[in-house]
Amino acid sequence: MLIEHSETILAVRDLTASVNGIPILNGLNLEVKAGEVHAIMGRNGSGKSTFSKVLAGHPDYEVTGGTLTYLGQDLLGMAPEQRAQAGLFLAFQYPLEIPGVSNLDFLRLACNSRRRYLGLSELDPLDFDDFIQAKLEIVEIDPAFLQRSVNEGFSGGEKKRNEILQMALLEPRLGVLDEIDSGLDIDALRIVAKGVNTLASPQNSTIVITHYQRLLDYILPDYVHVMEAGKITITGDRSLALELEERGYAWTEDAPEPLEIA
Ligand SMILES: Nc1ncnc2c1ncn2[C@@H]1O[C@H](COP(=O)(O)OP(=O)(O)O)[C@@H](O)[C@H]1O
Ligand SMILES: [Mg+2]
Numbered sequence: 679m680l681i682e683h684s685e686t687i688l689a690v691r692d693l694t695a696s697v698n699g700i701p702i703l704n705g706l707n708l709e710v711k712a713g714e715v716h717a718i719m720g721r722n723g724s725g726k727s728t729f730s731k732v733l734a735g736h737p738d739y740e741v742t743g744g745t746l747t748y749l750g751q752d753l754l755g756m757a758p759e760q761r762a763q764a765g766l767f768l769a770f771q772y773p774l775e776i777p778g779v780s781n782l783d784f785l786r787l788a789c790n791s792r793r794r795y796l797g798l799s800e801l802d803p804l805d806f807d808d809f810i811q812a813k814l815e816i817v818e819i820d821p822a823f824l825q826r827s828v829n830e831g832f833s834g835g836e837k838k839r840n841e842i843l844q845m846a847l848l849e850p851r852l853g854v855l856d857e858i859d860s861g862l863d864i865d866a867l868r869i870v871a872k873g874v875n876t877l878a879s880p881q882n883s884t885i886v887i888t889h890y891q892r893l894l895d896y897i898l899p900d901y902v903h904v905m906e907a908g909k910i911t912i913t914g915d916r917s918l919a920l921e922l923e924e925r926g927y928a929w930t931e932d933a934p935e936p937l938e939i940a
Contacts, residue, residue: 684711684712684714684880685711685712685749686709686710686712686750687710687712687714687749687851687852687882687883688708688709688710688747688748688852688883689708689745689746689747690706690707690709690744690745690746691707691744691745691746691747692705692706692743692745693707693729693741694706694741694742694743694744694908695729695732695740695741695742696740696742697728697738697739697740701742702725702728703728703729703732703908704725704907704908704909705744705908706725706729706744706908706909706910707909707910708903708910710852710883711883712851712880712881712882712883713880713881713882713883714883714884714901715883715884715885715886715897715899715901716883716884716885716886716899716900716902716903717885717886717893717894717899717901717902717903717919718885718887718888718904718905718910719888719889719891719902719903719904719905719919719922720889720904720905720906721906722889724905724906724907724908725905725907726856726857726905727770727887728908729887730768730770730771730856732746733761733766733768733854734758734766734768734770735753735757735758736758741754748761748766749764749765751764753766759791762788762792762848763791763795764851765792765795765848765849765851765852766850766854767844767845767848767850767852767853767854768854768856769838769842769853769855770841770856771856773829773837773838773840773841774828775827775828775829775830775831775832776827776828776829777827778827779827780824780825780826780828781823781824781825781827781828781829781840782806782810784828785806785810785824785847786801786806788844788847788848789806789809789847789848792848792849809847810824810843810847813843813846813847816842816843816873816876817840817842817843817869817870818869819839819840819843823836823840834860834861834862835861835862835863835866838858838859838861838862838870839866839869839873842858842874842877845873845874845877846873846876846877849877850882851881851882851883852883853874853877853883853884853885854884855884855887857887858874858886858888859893867892867893868896871893871896871897872896874886874897875896886899891919891920891922891923894919898916899919900915901913901914901915902914902915902918904922
């Protein structure tokens with residue numbers, strides 16, 4: 679495989695994690711190399727969002743075993759803000775609203791924090807205005823959104839586009855996008871996917887978490903993994919997503935029963 683020599687961005691080994699003492703991740707293994715796009719699919723409740731929260735360092739999610747290595751560093755020893763500065767970007771399923779904080783200020787602070795880490799000069803408000811213009815075009819966001827409070831009153835699609843804008847500004851090494859497609863109409867889905875594809879590079883990698891095959895018509899993954907009961911049970915290429923859809927698995931919010939997919 680042509681990417682065999684690539685740098686390992688993320689290595690997850692036998693990861694177990696609990697929430698409120700309840701085990702949710704049960705021995706998750708995953709390796710992501712530079713330049714790769716991975717899709718994690720799976721029924722609702724299989725632990726996909728829990729995995730993204732653990733990667734972010736959310737305090738409610740306790741890692742009980744295994745290792746998480748990001749760019750050769752022990753991720754578990756890093757505070758959430760250190761992870762972000764080091765280029766780990768998480769777009770959450772339900773982006774946070776921050777009333778009273780202007781989106782523009784928020785994005786500039788986040789961007790400058792990452793730039794400090796990279797040894798780049800910080801951008802003052804005027805420079806940042808220039809810097810952000812080109813990024814706005816990638817996600818087709820109206821500049822008026824910058825003056826509003828972070829995500830406050832944004833529609834579902836606007837929130838997701840704002841997440842991709844943040845990713846475009848931060849230029850992460852690993853972007854983890856949790857259900858970036860949920861609640862999007864087809865036009866917004868195309869814009870979000872275009873943003874993700876524009877930002878993909880041989881140095882960076884992306885994990886897209888979704889339970890719809892639809893997203894993978896626009897973001898073409900190198901690997902597709904199925905998560906079931908807190909671990910990855912099947913890994914394949916893009917055809918796996920199509921096959922699962924054809925075989926009638928209900929990748930929907932209200933799938934009635936757990937499905938056997940092994
Ligand atoms: N904060 C929490 N408190 C209690 N249970 C949780 C919490 N977060 C997740 N869970 C449980 O963990 C399981 C996996 O959830 P989640 O990771 O959100 O799945 P997915 O994203 O695949 O739909 C579910 O049974 C869910 O109820
Ligand atoms: Mg989820």
